[in-house]
Amino acid sequence: MFFLGVGVVLLLLKYLELGPVAAWNWYLVLAPFGLAALWWVWADHTGYTKRRAMEKMQKRKQERIDKQKEALGFVARKRR
Known part of the structure; x- marks a missing residue:
């Protein structure tokens, strides 16, 4: 670009x-x-382009999972 x-x-x-x-x-x-x-x-x-696209999709997927866990109350506690 x-x-x-x-x-x-x-x-x-x-x-x-x-x-x-x-x-x-x-x-x-x-x-x-x-x-x-x-x-x-x-x-x-x-494969740089494909790798970047896959990383972006994986990040979005993990964000959705974290958001759903938080909505369900499964927020992980911090370790002591």
Whole structure:
């Protein structure tokens, strides 16, 4: 997401011809979009994306379980 944000900002600066970016080569301005694509390929290939999604689902599941236990009065007491 970072690369996309940087790419959009650079693209706007180049298109509106603002600042030093106006003199830059188009390849340099569009490079963050290529880096974002490489990041997505790497993240999907290594399982990073799936692992993050599973961690998020596990966290939500544990929060639901804890909430239900609390509602039923099964709150664990602190050990002495």
